[in-house]
Amino acid sequence: GAGVSQSPRYKVTKRGQDVALRCDPISGHVSLYWYRQALGQGPEFLTYFNYEAQQDKSGLPNDRFSAERPEGSISTLTIQRTEQRDSAMYRCASSPKDRSTQYFGPGTRLTVL
C-alpha cells in the first residue's frame, strides 16, 4: 500500500522567505510526527499530532517553526523567515495509533541560500 509521502522532495529558497512542507501520512494513521535530520546525524524530533491535536511541540527550535494538521490527515510544517541554519532534511512519520511503530516518509531536503 501507499506509504508516507512528502512534498516537495527538494526545496531551495532564499533566506528570509517562508516555506511550507507537506506530509501525507498513511491512510488511517492516527499519529503524525515531524523530525529534522542533519547530515550524518539521526533524526531530531520536532513535533507530533494525534488526529488534529498537536500533542508535543517541544522540539520546534523557535517560533518561526509551526505545524498544523487541521483535518487529522495531511500536515504542513511552516518555517517563516528562513535562515541558512534551517537547511536540513525534514522527515515526516506516521503511526496507526499513539505510541506505536512509526513509518517514515522520504523527506524534504530544504536548502536555504
Added chain:
Amino acid sequence: LAKTTQPISMDSYEGQEVNITCSHNNIATNDYITWYQQFPSQGPRFIIQGYKTKVTNEVASLFIPADRKSSTLSLPRVSLSDTAVYYCLVGDRNNNQGGKLIFGQGTELSVKP
C-alpha cells in the same frame, strides 16, 4: 531518558555475520530496545524490538543479556544491500517517549564485496 552508545562505524564483507552492540546503562525497567535501519536517501525503518533474552525475525536477531545494560543486533550473512545506518533506541514500548523517537548518531555499516 536512557542514553545509548554505539560504534560510529563498522565494516564487513558480504556473507559475514555482523554484530552491532549498543550500550544503555541507564535503561529503565519498563524500557524496550528497538533498532531502526536507514538507507541512504530514505527514512528510518523499524527492524526489530525486544525486552530481554533473544528476539528473531526475518531480518535480524536481537540479543539482550540479563542485566539489559546492552544489546546486540545480529545480521546474518550480510549483503551489499545491508549497507545502512543502524540506530539503537531505548524507551517505553514501541519506543515512543511521549510520542517522540530519540535517535543517537547510529552505526554506519559498510558492506564490501
